[in-house]
Amino acid sequence: MSQTTPPTYRQLLAAGEPFRLLFPLGVLFGLTGVLLWPAYVWGGMDTYPVLIHTRIMIECFLAAFVIGFLGTALPRLLDVPKVHGREAMFYAAGLTLSFALHLISKHTLGDLLFLLTFGSFVASLAVRARARKDVPPPAFVLVLIGLLCALAGTVSFLLAAVWRGGPEYQLYQAGRLLLYQGFLLFPIMGVGAFLLPRFFDLPNQQNFPESLTPPPGWWRSASFALGCGLLGLLSFALEYFQYLSIAYLLRASALLLYFWREVPVHKAKFRNGSLAMSLRVALFSIPLGYIAMALVPARQITLLHIVFITGFSLLTLTVATRVIFGHGGRSELFPRTLWSIRALVALIVLAMATRVSADWMPDVRLTHYAYAALAWAAAVIIWAIRVLPGVRQPDD
Incomplete structure (x- = not known):
């Protein structure tokens, strides 16, 4: 009896799973973005x-994971044509050139390339949505807000670069809020409401x-999501006008209210393995960072790294792990204790603590930036060695 030949990596990518290309690319972007700090501190550049690091981490590292995840998940949810391999390679090429x-x-040219690449991705989703056979989960109202924040924030940066002598500072500040935070915060809320109940054995209200x-019931749920999204946008406006x-x-x-209703983690079973533990750390870190910033607004940039490091980046890698396991035929690993995920969490928490504490130690501040970068890089390298090879594995 002949056995079916497993699909090749190229065939898997062509079948409509762009995460298989964009997740590894995102890892390369992220490692480069953080290792700029040791290179600067110890004489390599x-x-x-700071500006190179921030742009690469948002427009390249995190954007690669966002496109890889949404490009894989949304066509399945809407029952529309998948993102084929050529499209994935186009997005990969655009992000690489921006990087x-x-x-x-x-940076102006990099922002322009990111806008064209990410704008093309959003446009392709909009075209596909016209042929949908199902409505998306109502929480994806927040995903749409996040995608629009990314585009609007990048446009603000571009206007700030060319509108010299005008409202340059104001445009830059608006872009920083929309792209650096709104781009990630709102999709985390929207995707989280749909995906997180699976981590915690909770009923899925989406x-x-x-x-x-x-x-x-769909409109009621979508209206609640929109209301929480508008509260988040209002918070950006308040920060813009310095009501920090x-x-x-x-x-x-807004974040806690939305998750309290849609993903009541306080009711969850907490014996769900390393992925659920990692997710709890990430979900706890995002509101913790914002509350810390409210208490010490003079240290807002420092404390924002709680949100970025143990919040956005850890959550991104945790969800990416589930995607890779799920599409690689290893879903039995979801509830298990995995040392690689525990190491990922421990090193990212160490990176966050080192980076945040550095600004209270001016004599060693830059070296602590470098140590924090090395801890984060070590975490991602371990994850890449243990988890990332799964992008080449089919779901048997």
């Missing part, structure tokens, strides 16, 4: 890397009968 431009401090028109403590408390409240 002359340019202070290269940011790396040589050509499951509705398949329908071309919103079924009963109120802004951060409102942002944390």
